[in-house]
Amino acid sequence: MCNDLSHILVFKTNIRTVRNKKRVQRLLENREGLLAFNVDQQDSDCVLRVVAATITAKEVKTLLQEAGFECAELD
Template sequence: MRNVLVFKTSVRTDYGVNQVAPLLNQLLTPADRWNFDLEDCDHILRVEAQAVTPSVIIDRLQQAGFLCAELED
């Protein structure tokens, strides 16, 4: 079963998305999906994945210099 994870980030531009894309692709399988909504005020990252935890995604984005926090229901 896939988990849907939603994060508030400081990724504001396509350039920023291109910086984190390789990091996310390393973490996720080809069957997993991710996307950004840069028009949202929280610059949302949405991840659909089977075997990744929120803390791993947060750590990777923070290592790349971006803020990232999970948004919970």
């Protein structure tokens, strides 16, 4: 488990359905530098949290947007 919170990236998304969540899972699951992720579909912002070793917020955002999802980094 990663105790360094500086490596947790948080995004507001439009990942609202189980189908969308599975699409995102396929996009992210084997991405080098990405340790773990989850989507909180109960949250109104459908928050995506990414634990990253080397992948950047910009890379995650670009990857999701290219797949047709809205994605904005949260502070």
